[in-house]
Amino acid sequence: xxxxxxxxxxxxxxxxxxxxxxxxxxxxxxxxxxxxxxxxxxxxxxxxxxxxxxxxxxxxxxxxxxxxxxxxxxxxxxxxxxxxxxxxxxxxxxxxxxxxxxxxxxxxxxxxxxxxxxxxxxxxxxxxxxxxxxxxxxxxxxxxxxxxxxxxxxxxxxxxxxxxxxxxxxxxxxxxxxxxxxxxxxxxxxxxxxxxxxxxxxxxxxxxxxxxxxxxxxxxxxxxxxxxxxxxxxxxxxxxxxxxxxxxxxxxxxxxxxxxxxxxxxxxxxxxxxxxxxxxxxxxxxxxxxxxxxxxxxxxxxxxxxxxxxxxxxxxxxxxxxxxxxxxxxxxxxxxxxxxxxxxxxxxxxxxxxxxxxxxxxxxxxxxxxxxxxxxxxxxxxxxxxxxxxxxxxxxxxxxxxxxxxxxxxxxxxxxxxxxxxxxxxxxxxxxxxxxxxxxxxxxxxxxxxxxxxxxxxxxxxxxxxxxxxxxxx
Amino acid sequence: xxxxxxxxxxxxxxxxxxxxxxxxxxxxxxxxxxxxxxxxxxxxxxxxxxxxxxxxxxxxxxxxxxxxxxxxxxxxxxxxxxxxxxxxxxxxxxxxxxxxxxxxxxxxxxxxxxxxxxxxxxxxxxxxxxxxxxxxxxxxxxxxxxxxxxxxxxxxxxxxxxxxxxxxxxxxxxxxxxxxxxxxxxxxxxxxxxxxxxxxxxxxxxxxxxxxxxxxxxxxxxxxx
Numbered sequence: 040x041x042x043x044x045x046x047x048x049x050x051x052x053x054x055x056x057x058x059x060x061x062x063x064x065x066x067x068x069x070x071x072x073x074x075x076x077x078x079x080x081x082x083x084x085x086x087x088x089x090x091x092x093x094x095x096x097x098x099x100x101x102x103x104x105x106x107x108x109x110x111x112x113x114x115x116x117x118x119x120x121x122x123x124x125x126x127x128x129x130x131x132x133x134x135x136x137x138x139x140x141x142x143x144x145x146x147x148x149x150x151x152x153x154x155x156x157x158x159x160x161x162x163x164x165x166x167x168x169x170x171x172x173x174x175x176x177x178x179x180x181x182x183x184x185x186x187x188x189x190x191x192x193x194x195x196x197x198x199x200x201x202x203x204x205x206x207x208x209x210x211x212x213x214x215x216x217x218x219x220x221x222x223x224x225x226x227x228x229x230x231x232x233x234x235x236x237x238x239x240x241x242x243x244x245x246x247x248x249x250x251x252x253x254x255x256x257x258x259x260x261x262x263x264x265x266x267x268x269x270x271x272x273x274x275x276x277x278x279x280x281x282x283x284x285x286x287x288x289x290x291x292x293x294x295x296x297x298x299x300x301x302x303x304x305x306x307x308x309x310x311x312x313x314x315x316x317x318x319x320x321x322x323x324x325x326x327x328x329x330x331x332x333x334x335x336x337x338x339x340x341x342x343x344x345x346x347x348x349x350x351x352x353x354x355x356x357x358x359x360x361x362x363x364x365x366x367x368x369x370x371x372x373x374x375x376x377x378x379x380x381x382x383x384x385x386x387x388x389x390x391x392x393x394x395x396x397x398x399x400x401x402x403x404x405x406x407x408x409x410x411x412x413x414x415x416x417x418x419x420x421x422x423x424x425x426x427x428x429x430x431x432x433x434x435x436x437x438x439x440x441x442x443x444x445x446x447x448x449x450x451x452x453x454x455x456x457x458x459x460x461x462x463x464x465x466x467x468x469x470x471x472x473x474x475x476x477x478x479x480x481x482x483x484x485x486x487x488x489x490x491x492x493x494x495x496x497x498x499x500x501x502x503x504x505x506x507x508x509x510x511x512x513x
Numbered sequence: 514x515x516x517x518x519x520x521x522x523x524x525x526x527x528x529x530x531x532x533x534x535x536x537x538x539x540x541x542x543x544x545x546x547x548x549x550x551x552x553x554x555x556x557x558x559x560x561x562x563x564x565x566x567x568x569x570x571x572x573x574x575x576x577x578x579x580x581x582x583x584x585x586x587x588x589x590x591x592x593x594x595x596x597x598x599x600x601x602x603x604x605x606x607x608x609x610x611x612x613x614x615x616x617x618x619x620x621x622x623x624x625x626x627x628x629x630x631x632x633x634x635x636x637x638x639x640x641x642x643x644x645x646x647x648x649x650x651x652x653x654x655x656x657x658x659x660x661x662x663x664x665x666x667x668x669x670x671x672x673x674x675x676x677x678x679x680x681x682x683x684x685x686x687x688x689x690x691x692x693x694x695x696x697x698x699x700x701x702x703x704x705x706x707x708x709x710x711x712x713x714x715x716x717x718x719x720x721x722x723x724x725x726x727x728x729x730x731x732x733x734x735x736x737x738x
Contacts (some may be wrong), residue, residue, distance in 0.1 A: 322727075366695075369707055398695070
């Protein structure tokens with residue numbers, strides 16, 4: 040792991056980003072330094088040029104007033120007090136009359152105009168020192184030649200200093216950039232490694248693990264929080280799935296066991312037509328119950344898969360309610376339960392699958408009769424609509440469902456403990472939930488005070504892809 | 514009654530064949546789609562029982578092929594696909610009834626017998642008569658022994674269906690389908706309660722009860738037990 044670490048460092052996004060920035064920044068800094076050096080030296084040269092022009096004008100005045108002799112005197116005088124100025128005067132024959140320049144390069148005299156070159160400066164005590172100068176060479180009408188110049192060795196020194204400073208800062212910059220990058224990278228990698236380690240543990244099955252939140256509110260915290268929310272969801276649905284499979288195991292195993300016991304018992308006894316027939320009838324009953332459970336499971340799966348398997352059509356929901364209510368009326372009456380409907384005067388039309396909505400309502404009435412209603416009570420069906428949705432509800436005045444269980448009962452095979460022994464597959468609400476979801480609607484369990492109110496909201500103006508207005512005429 | 518069963522599951526087919534034979538019918542059997550189509554084209558049958566998914570040729574195409582050849586033998590489709598739209602597809606292909614698997618044999622038998630009867634003339638009768646019970650479809654009136662029996666609209670439709678298929682066993686799911694137009698399996702005994710209401714109106718105080726319960730299958734309306 041540790042040997043792979045440096046390699047991994049270079050492969051990170053942070054490294055690529057940092058390297059890119061460093062290159063861009065380095066180029067920019069180098070450009071800046073170059074410009075600085077160039078500007079410094081050009082300022083010095085411009086200044087030298089200006090001073091040379093002034094000096095030339097001053098010597099020119101001497102020349103106009105006193106001729107070559109006046110010039111000679113002025114130059115000799117200046118050359119003595121020169122400082123960093125250069126003066127030289129030569130005859131047309133090339134004999135040097137005045138000079139405070141130690142050694143000039145070849146050919147300077149012969150070309151009038153501006154020139155820049157290295158020369159030997161006369162230092163204190165007549166010593167020579169290499170330096171650089173900028174000079175102007177003039178040719179006078181009589182053939183005399185004049186050189187006036189400025190030592191610019193100092194400017195070169197400044198330029199060199201600037202260049203060195205720039206180089207040092209460039210190197211420092213790169214070094215600091217690298218260090219900063221290493222630091223950031225280590226920090227980022229540590230956080231990412233933390234997340235990776237946690238997900239690794241989750242992959243190994245420890246679903247309750249969560250990513251540590253540092254409380255800094257940075258993007259890693261935000262990512263961690265999001266992942267934790269996702270993990271919460273996953274864990275919850277895994278729990279539900281487990282509960283569902285436990286319930287399936289229980290609900291399918293129980294009738295299978297009963298069936299097997301019945302048959303085994305009949306086989307163990309001496310042949311007896313009556314006993315055998317009874318056992319067979321009981322087994323058939325159990326088989327039918329199993330089949331019904333499977334059918335219900337299959338229907339839920341199909342409805343949940345949704346898609347185009349179920350045609351949609353404009354349906355008057357009030358008529359679906361009255362149809363289903365009429366179907367259940369005699370059963371309710373036999374149970375001493377009043378089945379009533381509260382329908383709006385205006386018809387409520389929605390694009391639905393009539394069969395599925397009918398099935399959902401039938402299941403809800405069935406549930407209400409089994410768990411919610413008692414002799415002399417009432418089951419109320421209601422329909423109402425807003426601009427966007429139609430609400431179908433079935434309410435009873437039974438014990439209701441505690442708030443804590445209202446989410447859970449939508450799941451397959453979930454039956455509240457007190458009803459586990461009662462008839463029923465525990466699939467009713469799961470099916471109703473699936474039907475509501477199929478229509479992009481919602482299922483809501485509420486308190487009917489007292490009792491349970493189950494409300495299905497179906498969006499109006501439904502325009503599901505693949506909707507057709509057809510139905511078989513069976 | 515001659516029934517052609519086209520079903521590739523040998524065990525299921527044997528069970529159906531045995532059942533039809535015991536019910537006094539003459540079943541024939543084909544194990545794949547092409548053989549089935551050959552049989553159906555070369556012989557006369559009263560009803561076809563066709564599995565939807567078959568080797569060589571699927572059930573729906575057998576039926577559409579027969580229909581386009583002018584063969585109108587009633588056909589019942591058996592299918593593991595039990596949703597409303599599968600049913601619609603089956604009926605659109607020319608099938609006359611649709612039974613999702615798994616099914617009870619009594620259900621299949623009842624449906625096949627009703628289908629076989631459908632071919633016989635007298636389909637568009639305006640009155641049905643069984644014993645002294647009389648139903649007039651035009652005036653929506655029911656009389657027994659000359660006494661008018663007032664019925665709710667749904668009770669009327671229930672009785673109408675029973676009388677139309679008098680002597681035939683009709684199952685609870687058939688009643689839910691034909692009278693209520695729903696194809697799901699009601700978990701409680703809703704249909705039984707409707708029947709017992711109707712029975713109370715039709716048979717109460719009568720010497721001969723007409724609506725009879727067939728154990729494990731459904732109901733039949735007939736004059737004799």
